[in-house]
Amino acid sequence: MVRGKTEMKxxxxxxxxxxxxxxxxxxxxxxxxxxxxxxDAEVALIIFSPRGKLxxxxxxxxxxxxxxxxxxxxxxxxxxxxxxxxxxxEKELDSFTITKKLEHLEVSKRxxxxxxxxxxxxxxxxxxxRQLERSLSKIRSRKYQILKEEIMKLxxxxxxxxxxxxxxxxxxxxxxxxxxxxRSESKEQDIMDVETELFIGLPERRTTTNGFL
Numbered sequence: 001m002v003r004g005k006t007e008m009k010x011x012x013x014x015x016x017x018x019x020x021x022x023x024x025x026x027x028x029x030x031x032x033x034x035x036x037x038x039x040d041a042e043v044a045l046i047i048f049s050p051r052g053k054l055x056x057x058x059x060x061x062x063x064x065x066x067x068x069x070x071x072x073x074x075x076x077x078x079x080x081x082x083x084x085x086x087x088x089x090e091k092e093l094d095s096f097t098i099t100k101k102l103e104h105l106e107v108s109k110r111x112x113x114x115x116x117x118x119x120x121x122x123x124x125x126x127x128x129x130r131q132l133e134r135s136l137s138k139i140r141s142r143k144y145q146i147l148k149e150e151i152m153k154l155x156x157x158x159x160x161x162x163x164x165x166x167x168x169x170x171x172x173x174x175x176x177x178x179x180x181x182x183r184s185e186s187k188e189q190d191i192m193d194v195e196t197e198l199f200i201g202l203p204e205r206r207t208t209t210n211g212f213l
Contacts (some may be wrong), residue, residue, distance in 0.1 A: 017050075025055060032057050042068075 011017040025047055036043040036059035046067035047055040058065055110116045111128055120128070 021049060025049075029055070029057050033059070044069075 011020055029045065032043050032045040035041055042060050042065055043058065044058040044062050056062060083115065107116065111120065117125065
């Protein structure tokens with residue numbers, strides 16, 4: 001039968017726990033030995049049973065392996081501490097650099113606004129003047145661009161208004177023509193109505209002095 005997967009928790013039954021410890025301890029010691037032989041690795045294994053009994057394996061000297069481990073741990077701790085100190089120093093340096101840059105920018109801003117110029121030399125004043133001229137040139141260029149865009153926008157609006165006015169004028173002329181035509185047709189209809197009301201028949205008899213027509 002297929003062996004089921006063992007649940008990783010403490011075995012409550014003392015007898016089963018002791019049997020499992022013995023089997024897995026022997027297996028672990030065997031694996032440590034195989035690793036040392038097959039891979040030529042320095043292996044040291046220490047096991048304490050639940051009752052405090054010591055089991056160990058070492059293909060070299062256990063004490064030398066432990067000393068080597070402790071020295072290696074100290075080196076790693078020292079290296080980590082050095083890395084932390086270097087990182088902290090780098091952060092402090094970055095913070096100092098950023099602070100200096102902010103101070104420099106603040107001084108430059110104050111000078112561009114016309115303050116703190118008493119301590120400036122001729123070269124510094126000329127440099128400030130060139131910076132201001134470049135800034136003014138960019139500002140004027142942007143202003144002209146905005147004005148140009150506004151003019152083009154107004155021209156487009158004017159064109160649309162002219163087209164709307166032309167369309168309204170055509171509409172008014174068409175309306176006038178329709179009104180004129182309607183009035184003309186109305187007059188013609190009135191004339192036709194008058195003519196149809198005329199009496200059609202023989203003329204009336206007129207009496208003369210002798211009694212005859």
